[in-house]
Amino acid sequence: MGSGVQHALEQLKTxxxxxxxxxxxxxxxxxxxxxxxxxxxxxxxLEPQFPSMSVATVYNNLKMFIEAGMVRExxxxxxxxxxxxxxxxxxxxxxxxxxKIEDFSYSSLHEVExxxxxxxxxxxxGLRMELYGVxxxxxxxxx
Numbered sequence: 132m133g134s135g136v137q138h139a140l141e142q143l144k145t146x147x148x149x150x151x152x153x154x155x156x157x158x159x160x161x162x163x164x165x166x167x168x169x170x171x172x173x174x175x176x177l178e179p180q181f182p183s184m185s186v187a188t189v190y191n192n193l194k195m196f197i198e199a200g201m202v203r204e205x206x207x208x209x210x211x212x213x214x215x216x217x218x219x220x221x222x223x224x225x226x227x228x229x230x231k232i233e234d235f236s237y238s239s240l241h242e243v244e245x246x247x248x249x250x251x252x253x254x255x256x257g258l259r260m261e262l263y264g265v266x267x268x269x270x271x272x273x274x
Contacts, residue, residue, distance in 0.1 A: 136162050139201050139216070146199055153181055157192050161202060161216040167223075167232045169211040205232070222260040228269035235262070 136159050140150055148154075156177050161168065168176070174189045193214055196202035205213045205223065213232065221236045244255040265273070 142201065143196075143199055148195065148199065153177075153184055153188060154192050154195075156180060157189060158196065158201070158216065161196075161214055165234065167205060167213040167215050169213050171211065173214070222262065224262045224264065226266035226269055227263050228265050231266050231268075233266070 136155075139158055139162065140155065143150060143154075157173055160173055160176055164172075164176075166172075170186060170189045170193060173193075174184065174186045177189075178184060193202060193204070196216075197204055201216065203215045203217075205215055207213070207225070207230075217234060221234045224233045224235050225231070240258060240260065244258060247253060248255050
């Protein structure tokens, strides 16, 4: 188990959240899955371990993690939200063919945020940058 999970669980405890085995499993799965799973993906992966768990349970726990600032909900034009436990500065590169999302780390676009504040008078709380293209896999299929 990565130290990231331990750290995240410690962080949760300080906010007074009870760490149930399900929460532990959901968070661990999210931190280890690099594919930004949907709530359904998480449910399907964990259901064998927790037969009594429902998709609603997964959703409710994800919402709680989001409120605690440990998970980000990524909503793209399509039907379902995806969830990302990586809240560090990173951006998403999205394949327009298969919908795969990959993380791309890059130094913070802090300057952009500062300029935006100066230009608009907004108090900027964050930004989301998405890059669109065709992934290696889909690219190879086309040729």
